Amino acid sequence: TAYDKAAQSLLNKLIRSNLVNTTNQVEVLQRDPTSPLYSVKSFEELRLKPQLLQGVYAMGFNRPSKIQETALPMMLAEPPQNLIAQSQSGTGKTAAFVLAMLSHVDPENKWPQCLCVSPTYELALQTGKVIEQMGKFYPEVQLVYAIRGNKLERGTKLQEQIVIGTPGTVLDWCQKLKFIDPRKIKVFVLDEADVMIATQGHQDQSIRIQRMLPKTCQMLLFSATFEDTVWNFAKRIVPDPNIIKLKREEETLDTIKQYYVICNSKEEKFQALCNIYGAITIAQAMIFCHTRKTAGWLAGELSREGHQVALLSGEMQVEQRAAVIERFRDGKEKVLVTTNVCARGIDVEQVSVVINFDLPVDKDGNPDNETYLHRIGRTGRFGKRGLAINMVDSRFSMNILNHIEEHFNKKIEKLDTDDLDEIEKIAN
Numbered sequence: 001t002a003y004d005k006a007a008q009s010l011l012n013k014l015i016r017s018n019l020v021n022t023t024n025q026v027e028v029l030q031r032d033p034t035s036p037l038y039s040v041k042s043f044e045e046l047r048l049k050p051q052l053l054q055g056v057y058a059m060g061f062n063r064p065s066k067i068q069e070t071a072l073p074m075m076l077a078e079p080p081q082n083l084i085a086q087s088q089s090g091t092g093k094t095a096a097f098v099l100a101m102l103s104h105v106d107p108e109n110k111w112p113q114c115l116c117v118s119p120t121y122e123l124a125l126q127t128g129k130v131i132e133q134m135g136k137f138y139p140e141v142q143l144v145y146a147i148r149g150n151k152l153e154r155g156t157k158l159q160e161q162i163v164i165g166t167p168g169t170v171l172d173w174c175q176k177l178k179f180i181d182p183r184k185i186k187v188f189v190l191d192e193a194d195v196m197i198a199t200q201g202h203q204d205q206s207i208r209i210q211r212m213l214p215k216t217c218q219m220l221l222f223s224a225t226f227e228d229t230v231w232n233f234a235k236r237i238v239p240d241p242n243i244i245k246l247k248r249e250e251e252t253l254d255t256i257k258q259y260y261v262i263c264n265s266k267e268e269k270f271q272a273l274c275n276i277y278g279a280i281t282i283a284q285a286m287i288f289c290h291t292r293k294t295a296g297w298l299a300g301e302l303s304r305e306g307h308q309v310a311l312l313s314g315e316m317q318v319e320q321r322a323a324v325i326e327r328f329r330d331g332k333e334k335v336l337v338t339t340n341v342c343a344r345g346i347d348v349e350q351v352s353v354v355i356n357f358d359l360p361v362d363k364d365g366n367p368d369n370e371t372y373l374h375r376i377g378r379t380g381r382f383g384k385r386g387l388a389i390n391m392v393d394s395r396f397s398m399n400i401l402n403h404i405e406e407h408f409n410k411k412i413e414k415l416d417t418d419d420l421d422e423i424e425k426i427a428n
C-alpha cells in the first residue's frame with residue numbers, strides 16, 4: 001500500500017548513514033539539446049556559492065556521488081534544465097536537488113522561489129533536515145513546511161524562499177489560501193514520484209500545482225523505481241526533460257556464509273540463538289520473525305537474557321518505527337527483531353548478521369526468494385562479508401529452505417548449535 005511504501009522509504013533513509021555504493025554507470029536516456037554534456041568529479045567544478053560548498057563539506061561529502069556527477073551540471077546549468085532522474089534509495093538524489101534549490105534561490109527576495117513536494121509529512125521533514133544542514137552557512141535562506149497542521153493566518157504572504165510540503169497542503173497554499181505566489185517559483189521538485197503516485201489524489205494534486213507554475217520554472221522529478229505509471233506521470237510533470245537513470249546494483253549471496261539450524265520449537269530456536277550469541281561476537285544483528293506475536297515474544301526473551309533489543313512491529317506508528325530504526329542505526333541497540341512484513345524492502349547493508357527466525361514466505365506460504373535475497377544479499381564487490389542463519393523447525397520449513405537453496409544454487413550449510421567449537425568457526 002501507499003502507506004507502506006512511504007514508510008519503507010522513510011525507514012530506508014533513516015537506517016542508512018552512507019551512500020549506496022555502485023559500480024554501474026549513469027545512463028542518459030534523453031537529453032535536452034542545450035544540456036551540458038559534461039559530468040563533474042568534484043564539487044569545486046560546480047562553482048557553488050562558497051556558503052554552499054562549505055555546507056557540502058561540513059556534511060562530510062568529499063565528491064559527488066554517481067548520480068550527482070551527471071545530475072548536478074544539468075540542474076545547475078544556465079538556463080535551468082529540466083530533469084527526470086531515477087536511482088535507488090541512498091544514491092544521493094535528495095542531496096542533489098537540495099543543492100540545486102539552494103543554488104537557485106535569491107536570498108534578497110523575500111518570497112517562495114523553490115517548491116518541493118514529498119509524499120508524506122515525515123518524508124517532507126526529512127528533506128527539510130537536509131536543506132537545513134546543507135544551508136547551515138547560508139542563514140539568509142529560510143525554509144517553511146507546507147504540511148497539515150501548520151496553520152497560518154489568512155492573508156499571510158510567505159517570506160521564506162523554500163517551501164517543502166505535501167501536495168494537498170502545497171496546492172491549498174498556492175490556490176485557495178494564496179500564501180504562495182506560484183508564478184514566482186523558479187524551481188519545482190517532485191520527490192519520490194513512485195511513492196507519490198501510490199497515494200490516491202497525490203498525482204492530480206501534483207499536476208494541478210505544476211500547471212500553476214511559470215513556463216520558465218525548472219522542473220525536477222525523482223524516483224527510486226520506474227514503472228510505466230511513474231513514467232507517464234513524470235512526463236506530465238516535466239516538459240522537455242533530461243532523463244537519467246542509474247541501474248540498481250544487483251544483490252548477490254556470493255560474499256555471504258549461509259547456515260541453517262534444526263530446531264523443534266520456538267523455545268529451541270531461542271536456545272540455539274543464545275548458543276550462537278554465547279560463542280561468537282555479534283556487533284549488530286537483525287532477526288526476522290513471521291508474526292508479531294513471535295517477534296514480541298522473542299524480543300522479551302532476548303531482553304531477559306540481557307541483550308539490548310529493539311522491536312519493530314507492524315502496529316507501530318511511522319514515527320515510532322523511525323525512532324527504533326534510528327536508535328538501532330546509532331548502535332544504542334544491538335539486536336533488531338522485526339516481522340517479515342514490517343521490514344520488507346528495508347536495506348540492512350550495515351548489519352553483518354541476519355537471522356531468519358522464520359523463513360520468508362509469501363502470502364500463499366511459498367518460499368519468498370526475493371525477500372530472502374534482499375535481506376541476506378549484499379551488493380557487488382563492495383559487499384562486506386556477511387553471515388546468515390536460518391532456523392528450521394518443521395518439514396515445511398526445511399522444504400522452504402531447500403527451495404531457496406536450489407533457487408540460488410548456493411549451499412546453505414547445516415550448523416549444530418550445541419557444538420560451541422563449530423559455532424566459533426563460522427565467525428572466521
Ligand SMILES: Nc1ncnc2c1ncn2[C@@H]1O[C@H](COP(=O)(O)OP(=O)(O)OP(=O)(O)O)[C@@H](O)[C@H]1O
Pocket residue numbers: 009012013016017018019020059060061062063064065068087088089090091092093094095096
Ligand atoms: N556526495 C556525497 N558524498 C557522501 N555522502 C553523500 C553524498 N551525497 C549524499 N550523501 C549521503 O548519502 C546518503 C543518501 O543520500 P540521499 O538521501 O541524498 O540519497 P537519495 O537517493 O535521496 O536516497 P533516499 O531517497 O533514500 O533519500 C545520505 O546519508 C547523504 O547524506
